[in-house]
Amino acid sequence: MNNNQTVPLKQSIVTHLLKVTFTIYFLVTLTVTLIHMGVEYYHTKKDVMKELAILQKTFAPGLEDAIWTLDLERLDSILNGMLEHPVIIGVKAIDEEDKGLFGAAGTFMGADGQYIQRDTEGDYEPLDTHQNIFASLFWHGFDLSHINDRHRRIRLGRVIIYSSNSVVLGKVKLGYFFLIVNAIIKTIALWVLFLWVGRLYLGQPLSRFISAIKQINWKNMAEYRIQVNSSGENEIQMLEDAFNTMITKLHLTMNEFKRAEEEVHALNEQLEQRVIERTAKLTEANSRLKIEESRAKKLLTMNQMLKEPISELVRYALESSVQHSDSEMGFIVFFDSNETIDRVHVWSRTDGYIDCEIHSQLVFPNIHSQEFQDTVENRSNRIDNDVQDIMYTSIKSGNAIPVVRQLIVPLIQESSLILIAGVANKTEDYTYYDAYQLTLLMQGLVTIMQKKYADECILEINKDLEEKTRELKASLALIKKTQNQLVESEKMASLGELVAGVAHEINTPIGLAVTESSFMEYKTTELLKKYKAGSMKRSDLEKYISTVSEASVGILKNLNRAANLIQNFKQVAVDQSNEQKRQINVNQYLHEILVSLRPKYKRTGHKISINCPKDIDIVTYPGAFYQVISNLIMNSLIHAFENIEKGEMIFNVSIQTPNILIDYRDNGKGIEQKILTKVFDPFFTTKRGKGGTGLGLHIVYNLVVQNLKGKITCNSEPDKGCQFLITVPMSL
Template sequence: MSKVKTGLSKKLLTRVLSVYFILTLIVTVGQIFTEYLNAKNHIESELQTLKNTFSTSLTRAIWELNTPQAISIAEGLMELPIVDGVQIRDENANYIADFGRTNKQPMEPVTTGVMRDHAGGTFGYSFPLIFEFSGRTSQVGDVTLYSSFEIIFGRIEVGVFFLIGNAFIKTAFLIFLFLNAFRRMLTDPLTELTDQISKFDIGRLEQSKLHVRFEDDNELKVLQDAYNNLIDDLIIFQDRLHHAQGELRTANEKLDEQNISLEQEVARKTASLSKIMLDLEQQKDELLHHQKELRQENEGRRQVEEELRKKNRELAESMKTLQLAKDQLVESERMASLGGLVAGIAHDVNTPLGVGVTAASFLQERLKGLQQAFDDKTLTSKTMSTFLSEGQQTATLLLTNLNRASDLIASFKQVAVDQTSEAEREFNLKEYLQEIIQSLAPSFKKTQHKIELDCPDDLIVRCAPGVIAQIFTNMIMNSLIHGFENKKSGQIKIKVSRRDSDICIDYQDNGKGLPAHLLSKLFEAFFTTRRGRGGSGLGTHIMYNLVTQALSGQIEASSEEGKGLRYQVQFPARRGE
């Protein structure tokens, strides 16, 4: 028997170990890559944390044009282990300091904190330097802190060597274990079976059976039993074969006799077969005709299917156009709400500014009169006393009206910025609701409507403030336009409370309300009771989408005709919890 070139056990062991080695390599590489990402994320977090440590002093140094101090701060940052390079630029993107391993930055100033990867195995965190003065903010420059792959590898070096050593040890132990197990359980028994099978003799079937001892009943034991059973069957079939050979000789003699009769029968069957062939030719012609009709019918169906596909494509394009139009209408509704807010604030700010201008003009005239009396040397104590009294009153009036205009503009600025931004932040809900109500005050100026706000003073939420501003603006303006139509004095009650980790808002007005058949359509897009009078029907639909999607909450509306409208809103105090 020829020798096996590649043993089954060796091939099986090679494949098992290859799969294990590949899996071990993938897992080890994955663990090393995870260690690298974790170390890099940690270093990025430390770079971002450094912003809170030195940004204030560096901002003031640049604002005061104290370049040596800014360079000194940069040199101090270079001493930190995680910093490989520092770039400091002024507001015109001119470099004040450029130390260590750095890369060329874009000419545009950095307006927000951003983490970037650079060539040469470095990455950096860039953020703007904002200086606040008298309530105003100004960007005085930006800073970029660089770190590198060498710093990351220095942190994970021990862990990487440990992972590689661990993988080598486990692989070596598994190879040793598998070699012994495969040799004892597979290679040696297979060799003994092969030797006994190679001694097979067809003339001595009983002595050709296998006799190998196995420790347990495994597949090789089953193979041996099956081989021995096959030998037993061969012995039985040999006996049957000898008996069948005798019967075959007898049958051959009878077959010769039957051949003669068969030839006669074949001649008779040939005549019948010729007739059948003629019938088959006729059926073939009919089948070809039917196939032609089927091809014509299939062609018609293909034309119908092509027409249906064309109609489906046109329908899909129409749906995309409708969706785009809907999105544009929603954005127009949001900007229209902001435009109305701008117009009201501008009108309300104009009054205190006009009073301030008048007071300043009056004070200027009195100063000219006082200067004239001083130059003519006719200045008396009475004139001076009168001027001081009028000046004090004028200054008080001027300061009061300017503060009022400043408060209105500050409230409008915060609400307007939030309505155009989707950034999330923490804020005091009561103070923010008061700013929203104050920014909407011009719309209620010529009415007797009242708004009552009941909200805890220390209620802090985290979400996009613009979403809250848009929801309450739509609620209040809907009450003013729809609920208080033809009503002189309306009342709005807003009650805010906290239930576990959720914020609960109960909004209620005493307007004309909605009947049941209209209330069920309240949150549908393009539903309005002022069709043809400026109503778009998107206000409540936007509210519903903002509450359910932007705030991950829920909103319900209830109303009875003549008894006002009530909204109940519930959403998490902190997004993601």
Template sequence: MATKSLSRALLTQVLSVYFLLTVVVTAVQIGGEYYDSKSVLLEELRNQQSSFRGSIARSLWEYRYDQVEEFAQSLIAIPSISGVRVRDDKGTVVVQLGDVSSVSQLESLTNDADEIPEQAGIFGYHSPLAFEFSGESTRVGDVSLFTNRTVIIERLKVSLAFILANALVKSTFLLLLFTLAFNRMLRKPLRELTNQIRGFRLDALEQSRIQLHDRTNTEFSMVQNAYNQLLDSLADYQADLTLSEAKYREANRQLDSQNALLQEQVARKTASLSRVLVDLERRKDELETRQEKLLREIKQRKEIEQDLREANERLQSSVHLLEQTQRKLLGSEKMASLGDLVPGITHEVNNPISVSITAASLVGEKTAEIEQALAAKQLTATQLKGYLSVCADAARMIEESLNRASDLIASFKQIAVDQGSETVREFELKPYVESILNTVRSRHKQIKISYQFSCPEALFIRGPAGAYTQILTNLIDNAVLHGFDGQSSGVIKLSIERQQNSLHIIFADNGKGLDANGLEQLFTLYYTSKPGQGGTGVGMNVVFNLVTEKLAGKIVPSSKPGEGLRYDITIPAEFITPSA
């Protein structure tokens, strides 16, 4: 399909408008020259009348019409005069020479001396003739001098030629200039841009980048930058897709391994349970006497197992919730830090779960031993007391471990809800910040970090808790990733105090610090000192936007190389008094 040339169409429209304007301007100039020349001719007619009016008036007074005719012949010989008409005081035409208009036109004149309107290309000037005798002025007639359009055109020939030649030269010059400019600034870059885009290859994104020869800041440079950024995003997407595929294959492999292990355990437990049932059936008569006691023990065991199953289901539900939360948060840079908390929280939750499983396994083993002793009729009171003691200790350990896991999950869920939501709520600042520090601490165990935190007691505020969580999490992550890079330990100082109707927060670390250039670009979007090594250049920009826009506050960083980094943050806050 044939394509239309954008530069040619645009050039055609521009030149069409220019030519139209040139024609209009030229027409206006010609009209102006015409009316100027007409005014000059009328002024000449007025001057000629002033010169001959006295002589013609005297000749009319003396009835010397032959002399009037001589004066008329003299006037008609002047190039600017094409006609003469002289009338006496009764309106009778005495002399009429050359091209003149009709006498009826004189009747429409309102003044004695006035211009004669143009008719059939003829116009002129009319004035009365008066003769003064003995101090009295007597009207003896009138005189009319005429000229025509031909006289004006003869005078305008040179001016018209110059105007038309000037318009033609300017039009030709601008046509060449526009053609060259459009070819150089639009058509040539468009052709180069089109040819480079046609060379796009999905398997060679770096070679498909656009490099225009003209690097001036034009719209083509913007198109080039946008296209190259699109290629960068496509390359990042391909890398993320490859990594996701690898993670997916690894997860499937681990799932297959866990399924095989689970099937093996189910088969082993099923076989063991079958043997126990056969043995119980064979010794049924011997156990009838102790049925009531065993029923109580079995009931207690089932209750423990039921509690364990319920706790396990709750934990599995919580882990599932954590995994869902992680998947949702990984899609947004604002919630990326929450996704990083999941592995640490999962590790912390696994410890009490492992203790609970160990305690449950111990109860199972002791129960099996009691069943064997009971079956052999060798159960003693000491064994039974020991069994009950083990069960009590195991129940206590399970309860403590599950409470610990529940507290960890509740803390994480609160942070997850706050960080993923913009809901405004009431909360006490000190314990809330401590829960954030405890949560963040679990995922930075590779570095020994000492937290020095100070905050007044019973400091309640109403605000978006998630914004405070995001700010503190990003500040700590930035300190660990950039400030403590290459260090085995570090110190983070966090101070919060109330100043009238505002919160004053000081966050400082003893890391590597920043130079003047790094400090200037600290909050610049996509600026990072560790590209490709975990730094995205978004976290501190998010902190800046949350403090200045979301919370209407201000943040001032200060740092020197080797002296750490400090943030002074002032945020307007709504302080509240908790209800009793």
């Protein structure tokens, strides 16, 4: 074996140590470098913004003059000249209302946020908005104004100078390069230096230490010592000293081992005596094991007597306790919840089982004795192997049997005294082990009695539960029937409100038409009187014709308005009462629904907006669709905008093939999280007693899921409004 063998570099502890150290160093260096680069980028971008602000002073006078004189050719020349500055990549000049464009050059941002490029021929082309972050724009804007002859400042428009993150990147990339190269060079240099130092001061001493250990054997242990020759008092030197000390102790231990071997021979002589003692203990343990097995069998038998009467169970437990302890007699005294004696049970080998009445003549057990009372008060086991003045009178023979030894144990559950059990007249003295066995038997008896009582209670509860289940099923059927009736009533009430809205909305144009007609009749009657009297003038006829013409226009306008309203209401009403599906234009139908609901909100400050492409057509059930939309709007009006004068409701409709998504939201008071999961439950309402039925959103959910075969979800937070997302197929 080569004693000078060294560990490969990859497996060296120095290498592993350096890996951990330089991993942490690399992460710290990377973090600091990234922070440095971010700060450098931020300050450079800030400098570019300052430079854009400074350029305002340079170009503002020329731009103001060009716009004031409407010299657009000069304006384009100035704008294109601004692009020569290295930090400017685009510029635009807009009018005083920020809508019209005087001119632009380079890359700039349109009113809708779209990037636009003006080429050399003067054409504007939109650019792809999905650019990387370094191509995004930032800008500096300033107003242009002109002071006229009256020394009044007139705002001409606004100029916005654009730059981009790529400009900033170009300014800092050289610094980034040197910063990264510097970090890499330092990391490599430190790695080589630390590796060399680690091998010199740790790896090589450890290799010498290992080689020295391999030369140790049992023969040279007494005089052999390891010498690593490391410099100074360091850990290697301390390890060398500790190992040499261990060799010395190991040598002394071997000598002790030889002396111990001699002592083993002496101990063998004492082994036989110990074997005899252990055999006796094993015999005793085996006897106790048989007792434990007997007790387990008796408990198992009691557990199988659950269907037997309580008295039979107590009789068996008492008989088992007497026989198990090799006694002649025993008793069990049960206590009620007030810890007053309830029943006394006695069993003896001469008379068998006796269920005793409580009276003062009871001698065994003597419940009035000081021993029994001490057990009740102290609640502790009592062993008396020298009993005086207690007699048991046999019922069969009439003989008085003296009680010479007795064992009494109480059973406590949850601080309450359950029972006191006792056995008497064992041929040997009672021990604490006998008390332990009797306690276990009584615990088993009480557990089985409680289980029996629990089973009886469960049977009774099951009977009650079956009866309640039958009643609940009947009630559930009645609730479902009532719910269907209420849903149908809600739909009819909605149709009634629609009809009332028709009457109210049409009343205004019809009333105006009637007023105009009455006025025409009056003017006609007045002119007819003048005609018959021969006093009609040409001016009177011209005035009459002008008046009738104006009134006719008013009548026609109001009647056309009424006709349009009737047409819209007619289609919505037919859809609501008809279960047939048909093709509808979503944008048009939403506006028709708003017309039918206008009486509900036109006298409020609330606003409803519809953002829906005009070319979305779907095949669906219009009546169900109307009910969903109207219930959502009414839910917002009733609940969301309570105590809110000006609210906003928005419908955003988009296509998600093969479905359409209706995103309805309001800016009302929102819904608390604890009731958000209940909003679609039937009969759940926060307006109980104030006209709320709790069926509005439940009907919406059923119509969307069952009729329209779609999905609906609700999102909300208090004071942040409410959102309903509805997805329905484009064709059913």
